[in-house]
Amino acid sequence: MKFIRKFTQKTRTSSNRNRDENHQGSAIDDGHRPLDTDLDINIKRFREETGNSPDLKVRQFELGSNPQIRVAAIYNEGLVDQPQLNEFVIQPLMLSKDRGRLSEASGEQVFHFLRNHALPVGEVDTVENWNEVMNTVMDGNTIIFIDHFPVAIGCNTSGGEWRGIEKPTTELSIRGPKDSFNESISTNISLIRRRIKSPNLWLEMYRIGEITHTDVAIMYMNGIVSDQIVEEVRQRLTGIKVDGILQAGNIEQLIEDQTMTPFPTVYNTERPDLVSRYLLDGRVAIIVDGTPFVLLVPALFTQFFVASDDYAQRYDISSFIRLLRYASFLISLLGPSIYIAAITFHQEMIPTPLLFSLAATREGVPFPALVEALLMELSFEILREAGIRMPRAVGQAVSIVGALVLGQAAVQAGIVSPAMVIVVSITGIASFSTPAYNLAVSARLIRFVLMILAATFGFYTLTLAMIVLVAHLSSLRSFGIPYLSPYAPFQMDDQKDALVRLPLWMLATRTKAINKKNIKKMEPSGHSMLKKQNNRPEGERHEE
Amino acid sequence: MRSRSLLMILCMALLLLTGCWNNRELGTLAIVTAIGLDKGKNQNEHVFSFQVVNPSAVISGTVGQGDENMGPVTVYTETGETLFEAARKASQKAPRRLFFSHVRYIMIGEQLARQGINGVLDSFERSNEIRLTARLVIAKGRTAQEVLAIVTPMEKIPATAGVGALEFSEELWGESIKIEFDDVIRAIGNPGREPMISAVELLGNPRAGQRVENIQLTKPDVIEKIGGIGAFRTGKLVGWLEGEQARGVNWLHGSLKSSVLMVDCDGKKDQVGIEITRSKTDIQGKVVQGKPQITVTITEEASIADVKCAIHLSSPAVIYELANKLEDKTMLQIMSAVKAAQQYKTDIFGFGEVIRRADPKAWGHLKLDWPDRFSQLPVEVKVKAFIRQPGMITEPYLLKRDKKVRNE
Structure with a gap:
């Protein structure tokens, strides 16, 4: 779990940085002001900006001696992983044996010491402006301010409570897997990754919602998915400018092709096995933090009649x-x-x-x-x-x-x-x-x-x-793909898995309406070869 | 944009303002299951009877608890020149609109049939409600309204009972023929064919049959019976073909599916019952030196149903002999039908049409006096009969007894 969390954390912060870089071109807003060198001013400002919310804790302590250097750890009580925070951030800061080295150290030296030697957490970041401070704290990480130095340290301590992985409640199946997504985006990603163990399963992170900063991930199989579709998804997602994204349904309605239709053009499912199936079939999955349903595009009419049990x-x-x-x-x-x-x-x-x-x-x-x-x-x-x-x-x-x-x-x-x-x-x-x-x-x-x-x-x-x-x-179109395909436009090969589902060994190609490249998903002769070998008499096999 | 939304609103209004064109709620319909046709008092005037179903009396166990005291049907009669006129006139009596799409049975009174039916049938064909597949029958010796008013056991709707009897008597006995409205219309319009219509008789007093009590009896006072085929010439009923003649007609019509024939054995008459299981009719015509001839070939398969004399059914020779007798009997029955029709001078078999197909040129002048020529027409009947099964047993038990007597 921890590994996954760190992984998502990394992509998240790196995409943050990209966003911030993009933003620098525009007018410098208040959020991008650098930190002050004085610790008290920083703490005061943080308090002011968060309205003295009591769940945001500020823990102050002193490091070294002669003179002592004051540092402060700031974190959100409910979003951090408490044991981790105590064991790997607070304890080392207060009890480190090397504290003696800090006598007569400047703020900068303390900063480097802390970053490189004192904090045994997996991921440590340099935080330079207020915007980053806020994002880091709201993600459940811990910020460490150092007196006399205008750069803070962000440590990954996020955690907190989520609903566990439970049985699907809306898409039941008899023989299929029994796990379903929950509200945590990192859990959901891990459920998919566990099914497709391939480096070609690529992930991109976005934060959507000017206020909510909701994590939105898109996942696709590199080398299978059509680049046009991925590009289209990226564009539509980055085009969303809205205060809050509270669930996947909001995203769905903001990116669908046609609003004036009773038919859904975005597919959603709570089953990781279906998502994995469709990823292999060249779809793009959109995972939204806080929603146990994953969106899949492009969606075809036939897709809505498929249940996991079919396979x-x-x-x-x-x-x-x-x-x-x-x-x-x-x-x-x-x-x-x-x-x-x-x-x-x-x-x-x-x-x-x-x-x-x-x-x-x-x-x-x-x-x-x-x-x-x-x-x-x-x-x-x-x-x-x-x-x-x-x-x-x-x-x-x-x-x-x-x-x-x-x-x-x-x-x-x-x-x-x-x-x-x-x-x-x-x-x-x-x-x-x-x-x-x-x-x-x-x-x-x-x-x-x-x-x-x-x-x-x-x-x-x-x-x-x-x-x-x-x-x-x-x-109707869904991300450029005709909604009624493979019926109209008629696609012979896709009929094998439309009105009826033919034996698996006959389904040798990915959905042709969606996939243009890398169309083959099975050696077409796989099954029939097997049969031939089994039927061959003993003697003949020896001759070979 | 504004004009477009206006157009949309207008289109929607179109749906609501039409008043649901042609909308007929089920509760406003009187479903007519049978129509009766009788002669009126004046020339050209007809009496139409409409047999209307009372659904709640027919279907038991429904919401209204099926009123048992109500008759299953009600018959409305109305005089008029044409069906259409009478049907509209009947709205003065019926509480609902008469609905003709489920008419299964059209019955013609014998008097009217003798007077001629050519004039009345047009509106039946022209109406978009009446089906051409409705069965046509003649009320033998009675008026149609009398027969239609009879309540029938088992099938609560008399029309359904009539159609059922007509169907099964053709299929199992073969002395009647189910004729659809369409067949009659086509025969009337064809110079090489005359129409024929099966008959329904009433056994018992028709007044008693109009009461529901009739079907409360285990042996109803009044009951309908199908039997006999009426032959028409120029739209008028000229005579009846009954019994064996009727079966012969069925044979020639190619509609005989199954029947029972009795053949002689041991010099006694009608001792072996043979069930015809399959029969095929082929009619060929030709014109030799201006004279038309007809050859009928019947191929039939049969099984033995009933043996009253001691014969060795295990011996092929006996079976062949029975088959020969069956062939003779079949030929006799067919010839009796032909003779009867020739006597009435009415070509109900469509021999004229066969001649026309065989020799259209000759037909050109033959058709001018076809009824006369038909009455003189030489008809040759060839029958091939095969007896396939002796039934569940081979030897009759009478034979076993004979054998034992001999052995002792």
Whole structure:
């Protein structure tokens, strides 16, 4: 853990330096003022600038003798790793055997002594202006001011509490790995690095948010990913100028290609195994500190129907289940609208016996089909929203009331027909079977529009709406890649892992829509060679 | 930008202001399952009957708890010149709009059939609601409205019951033929073919059949029966083909799927029941010296279903003999159908069409007096029968008894 932390620390500070260099060209703001030589003035100023916040500790002590040189350690109580701070910063400073060497030393000599000899921490930095001081302290590191010297020392002591690595809560799988990301960016990076042990897995760090200074990392496989995409991601990320980035969703909405669409063009997942898979497939991962979801771009429409289990199970069941997901997406999109269109416009299309039972169940229902459907769909949406937000303790109450009101009572009171309850329930269940929550949500939204259209002109408008929808989908791009590929533009090789998933040994190429170079990911003959060797009779093998 | 958003608003208004064109809520529809056609009092006037389903009486266990006291259907009758007129007129009586897309059954009263059906069918074909696949039947000896008003056991909707009986009697017995509305229309428009329509009879007093109590009886007072085929000439019913003749018609029509024929054995009549399992009909025509001829080839496969005499079914010779008898019997039945049709001078088999296809030039003048020529037409019937299975057992038990008697 520590190793990882140090690693990220390094990249972080180095990119800070780059930023600072860039900033020097612009007007010198207050933050870039150098430190004062006097310790008291520095401490006073620090206190003033942080509003005397009591969680920012200033620990003063004296070093050497004759004259004694005063130093002060400044750190944030909650963000530092306390044992580390005590053992490797405070103790050496106060108890060092070499303190005798410091008699009659100047501030500069003390500085060099401390930096080079006294502090047994992995990483020590030179801090020269106030901006750096603040950043260092807010990252959970410790600053050491030295009296009579205008340069401070920053030591890496960051730590503190994070949620542990837990099971995924939104993307469950049966056979796949059971770990998921947490809120710590360094943990998340390590989860990915542990899966891809390659020096070509490159990482870039950014700080986004003028006030929050949120760490944002992008990761990609050098040599696989297209440079254009990485460049595009860099540009969009550095283009963000906003006060605060509090979660990955904020980044997603600021960098997506199209805002005016119900469809997501950025993929997110909480599963490290999926991120690793897509990194190998030439995607760029965007990891945001404080969010247990990692963003992946470019995102294709097909990607939202892929679950981690697809590659854990054998191909036949994976293909079947994937087809099932597409079907249930269509059901969740069109279910109620087809029902409305059929029973208000196209009664001739319903088989006669079914029409009789539908007519019988609708006898006495006081609302037109559309109102009935909207009523049921809306109450279902309310139930769903309540189910997500409510405290766990009252969960039972909501489900009982929901089941009673929506199912039983509404039908018995003759307000809705049983057939409508069936349609709404199937639609609701179908919408849960899309692996990606954000795509399921878009189907939910479009469903309401389609229901109103179906009630105005029946299948005619429904067909028109589907044409418009497909046209819109094919107009979408995600970081320059057509959203609907490999269907449109059609890409034969990518069909192997789109609607169905063919056996793994046939998936010898990376997604062609995204990858232009280094397309091969497997020796295409790998599997068939194996077969040939096994089938060859003994004698023949000896001859070779 | 402003004009664009205005356009958007207008487009949305378009959706809401149309008033849902052609929108028909299910609750406003009276689903018609059968239409009856009868002769009216005046010339050109017809009585139309509409059999409308009461869904909640048909489907049990629904919300309204299915009103058992309500009849499963209600029949509305209305006089009018055409279907369209009568259907609109019926709105004075029916509480809902009549909806014709699920009409499965069109029934014609015998009187009207004899008077002629050519005039009434146009609006059936022209309507965008009525399907061309609706079955057509004749109410034999009755008016259509009487027959349509009968409640039927098992199938609560009489039209469904009728269609079911029509379908299975053709498939299993073969003395009726299911004719779709489309077939009749095409036959009327074709000089080389005349329409034929199966008949429905009522056994019992029709008044009693209109009460729901009729189906509460284990042996209903009134029941429908399919049987016989009506032959038409120039749109008028001219006669019935029944029993073996009707089966012959089915054979010639190529629609015989399965049936049972009885053949003689041991000099006694109709002792062996043979089930036809598969049959293929091939009709060829030719014109020799201006004279048309028809050759019908039937290839049939059969199995033995019922043996009442002691014969050695294990011997191929016996089987061949049975097959020969079956061939003769088949030929007789087909010829009886041909004879009957020739007597009525109505070419319900479409022989004219076969001749036209074989020799279009000759047909040019043959068609002028085709009904007469048809009645004189030489028809040769060739039958090839194969008996494939003796059933689950080979020797009849009567034979075993004979053997034992002999052995003792």
